[in-house]
Structure formats: structure tokens, C-alpha cells
Amino acid sequence: MSPPWQPPWKAGSTLSGSRYSAMELAPDGAAAFVLDQRRLPLEEHYVTCTTVEEVAATIRDMVVRGAPAIGITAAYGLAIAARAATGADYLAALERASELLVATRPTAVNLAWAVGRCLGLAREHASSPAPARAAEMAELARSIHREDVAACRAMGELGAALLPQGSTLLTHCNAGALATGGFGTALGVVRAAAAAGKLTAVFADETRPYLQGARLTAWELAEDGIPVTVITDGMAAHCIDRRGITAVIVGADRIAANGDVANKIGTYGVACIARHHGIPFYVAAPWSTVDLATPTGRDIVIEERAPHELTHLGDRQLVASGVAVYNPGFDVTPASLVTAIITERGVFAPADLPGR
């Protein structure tokens, strides 16, 4: 099944623009390659998916994570589903596939947004010949991927323009190439700032419990030769105070109409700390993360994840058996703590999102 076009790739041959990619669709549309982020940074392994069920599992099991990345991966899942649904029940098959994909993770709005776009196309072209439908769905999914990379590059430029020379940035979780189609949202701004010669250093919160900062952000910035220092989440205040951090930049999983920002757990605390120290707190996210249908952060469902992520690391037990743990995957930073929201459509004050 697995086509000859497979990772590792040359940088010019991927939609991500890099030699690695969170996800790519094979040229024939028969397989999606999803980088297994659970194994990073020690191992670069791609999961090859040839069914929508396999794609859904990569999202559910966090092989791939990051709001834009799971949206693109879901679109690739629907491209694979479209190729498999050669009969008259095409639309019903695509609707079932969509339900499966949307149910995998509740908080990121990009997932529902990407699936909605694909389902719209499915409704339009359901009566077309099967090969044409499959080709069109693959092309839409690739467009969603391409648009996301372009959005990240636009955010990078807009975000870097906000930063002064000699910036030292703090970021939380991984809002990088691995969380998007490529280049990254928050890390896109970091990359653009580095390219513009404005960056002195980057501190990366390790981001417990899943360690996206320690494992992923550090890996991808080091890959690009950008000077990154990993700290624990509890070190943010100390480093802002003593190590000259000048701004915080993070991504987002859903932005409510009032500018409240749902992002990886721990973001809200960093925002409080940034405010206490009077440094700017920027959010970078594609417009697809803005959910004008959700009035405020209080209306955003916060995914609660398994206690095991907190009580164990690998095989090692960290918490005494029987002790309660609480493991929300996200928190909501109120708009009042957000200096600006950087999107590919422009930079907005959180209270002034267009279209609300």
C-alpha cells in the first residue's frame, strides 16, 4: 500500500516546506503520513494511514496534536475516505467519516472547521464520478494544508514586525511547524523574528504533563539553529524577572468572539505572570482558530484527559496510588490579559476581532 514517496523527504517536496512534516498526503492520495510526535525528540517515525479510521486514531491518540495540524490531518482523512467511497453512498460515507474525526478532540475549533469545508465539497460533488470526487477532495485537503502554511508565514511577518530588536521570547507548549501545516504560529513569529535579526533568545516552557515544549518546541527550534533554552513551567516568572524575557508568544486552540483564548493548559498562568511584569502577551493563530459562534471563553468545552498522563511518565509512577489528580488539557486566558492576536488577516486587539 505504501507508495514510494515516503519520508524522510527533501525539503522542496513537502507542503510543510521542511524535510519533516506533521502530516503529508501521498501523491496518489492513497495514504497519509503522520509524524508520531509521541516519539519525538528521540525518534522520527511516521505512521502510514490508509483508512480514515487510522487517521482518526492518530488524532485521538495524539500522534499528531496542535489545532491547525489536527484540522489538516482530518482533511487528509476525508481525502482517503473519499477515495474509498466509490459507490452511491458517497455522501453518507463522508458524513460518517466526518463524525468520527470531529469526535476525536473537543477543544480545537480547526478540526470542525476543516471537516466542515470538506463536507461542503462532498455535498457539492456527490454526483460526480468517483475518481473525480477523490481527486477534488485530495486537492481541497492539500489546499487547506497550503493555506495553513501560507497563513503561518503571514503571521510570522506580522508578528515579527511587532517585536523590537533584541527580543527574548517565552513560549508555552508547541505552536510550531509540528502543530501546523508547517512553519508554525507562535514559532512562525519566532522564526520570522530570527530571520529579521531581532531575536536574542527563546525560552520554552516544558509544558507538563505532555511535555510538548521540552520534546517538540526544543527539537524543532534546535533543528533550525535557533537558540532555545528549556525551562519548567514554574520557572517562567523567575526567567521573566531575571533572564530578560521581553515578550510571551503562544498559539491557540480556539479564540472566542470576545477575544478569550483557549490554549494548552498553563497558558493562562503565563499570561498572569506576563501582566504582572508588564511585558506583552501575544497570541498567534490562523483565522480558522477564531470561533465567532462561541461568545466567550466560558462557552468553550475544556477537554479533561486521562489521569495517567499526570501520574506516570512512561513506566514510572510519580504519584502515590489512589491519590486524586485533575488533568484539564486546556485553559482559557481572558481577553483582558492578551496584548494582541496575530492572524494572517492582521493583528487585532482581542476586543476588536473583525466580524464579531
Added chain:
Amino acid sequence: MSPPWQPPWKAGSTLSGSRYSAMELAPDGAAAFVLDQRRLPLEEHYVTCTTVEEVAATIRDMVVRGAPAIGITAAYGLAIAARAATGADYLAALERASELLVATRPTAVNLAWAVGRCLGLAREHASSPAPARAAEMAELARSIHREDVAACRAMGELGAALLPQGSTLLTHCNAGALATGGFGTALGVVRAAAAAGKLTAVFADETRPYLQGARLTAWELAEDGIPVTVITDGMAAHCIDRRGITAVIVGADRIAANGDVANKIGTYGVACIARHHGIPFYVAAPWSTVDLATPTGRDIVIEERAPHELTHLGDRQLVASGVAVYNPGFDVTPASLVTAIITERGVFAPADLPGR
């Protein structure tokens, strides 16, 4: 060497007041038993020390940690040194032992304070017969232990009196029985509040990188049947906002004359978050933690610990090889963020420490 009196003990037979103790001196003064906190919560193992070098290693290697606990352990080390130094070079031997002990950890002032008290006695009784010197030094070390437990119980009462009915507390690191002679500073307040029927729940930050909250605080509160929920350090803001935390209580490693508080890394961020949410931030510490000779927090040496604590957990590598990490062991919470300092001598506003 190991005397018949050894752990596990009955609660009435220890100075800690519990069936376990961070450290105890054998009745004959020949051995100190130090609970290996690195193995908790999975295993309750005591290291038996019969030389001051072995005692110093338990402090350096974090078999025992917590400012009051390492002070008491050091005093037991000097009791063992006093017993071994039977000759005319008694004072020189005790001075060498003191230097060894003080050099193990730089930030906690209690260590230097306890060693200073023992050295004062050594100077006074250097010309006494060897058995008398050894007995007196052992008795002083036990007094330091007893006084610390009494101080913790006094802090507990004073701190609990500050709290309203229905309190839900957040604590960071382990300022409990394991960090003291027994009962605990911040957890002494938690225990007294529970006994007074004022406590609804306790949240414990896991406290990366060393996980004192996940491993130690959760273990000792669960041992006492106090309802504790472990969260990651990044969840503090979310839990204050959504889970009804009414106050933060932490311990301290050194309190400067101006009321600035050095404590486990991560404390400062929690203080910023508490202030943002308008809830009180209490520090509980014995008077021996107050260092009037240190004018401000800027004058406190912050111990920087090995990168390995952050890059690895057990055998598991978390951060890509070659990536920089920064691992300060402590941070300084400015007096302006501290609601009150609870000591056995009374509750003080940080700007009003007596004797400054």
C-alpha cells in the same frame, strides 16, 4: 552498627510525632536514620548514617530536602561527629564537619543556622570529657528537632486561625512533615485547618522538576486522610479560576529582612497568579528561616541544579540532546506579593518582620 531501634517506628517513639520521620537520631547517638525521599511515594526506605560524611551526602543528594529538615539533619550529623571526635582535636573536627555540611546546599538558611548553634556548643564544651560532649551535642540536635516540630504546630494553629470555613488551599512543593522535623510548615497549616473543620480540599502543584508535590505532598496528605488533588504547575491559574481555590500557602527556604521569600522554583509564579485573582498568598516558615542579615531577595544565592533533573526522568530522555536547559532550584517572591508570613512567633506582614 545499626541499633535495634530502627524504622518503621510507632508514632509515639519518634520526635516527628508520626510513624515516619524525615530524620531521627538513634537513642545511643551512633546513627541517624534519614528517610530517602527520592524513593517516595513508591518505597519507604531509610538511609542509616553513622558518619558525618554520610549525613552530608543525604543532604547533597536530596535524600532529605526542605529547609528545616536539612537543618535538623545537619545537627544530627554534628552529633555523630561529636561522638566520633574523642580526642583533643574535638573543636577542629567539629569545624571541619560544619564546613562540610554547610557546603551541601546554598539557599536554605536553616542549614547554616542549625550548624551555627551546634558549633557554638562545641566551642563552649570543647574541654569537657568526650562522653559528656557527645551526649550534649546529641541533646542539642534533638532539641533543634523538637523545637522545629513545636514551631510547626504553633504555625499550624496561627495559620488555621487566618482561614475561613470552607477553605480550598493550593500549595507548591512540599512544606510538610517531610520537609521539617514533623507536622510541616505550610502543610502544618493544612493539617490544623483540617483538624479545625475548615478545609474543603487541597490542590498540590506537582512541582517540576523534582516533583516534590506529586511525590511527597500527595503522599503525606493521603497518609493523613486529607483530600488532596495533584495538578501540574501550569494548572494553578485554571484551578484558582474554576475550582474555587481560596488561598495559597507555601513554605520558605530563606526570608530576607525586607520580607522577600526564597522558596522552591515556581512559587513566584503562583504568587503572581494569586495576586491576579485577588486571593491571599501565605508563607509559613519557622523563625530560623528568617535571615535578617540578608537585606533583600536580590541578595539570596539561587542554587542552580544539574540539567539532568530537567532533561531526564529516571532513564527517560525528555529533551533532545544538545538543547540548553536552565534549572534554578529556587525563586524569590517579592514581599509585595506576600499577604502574611506565618511563624511560630506570630503572623507578620512581610514589611513588618520584627527585629529588622
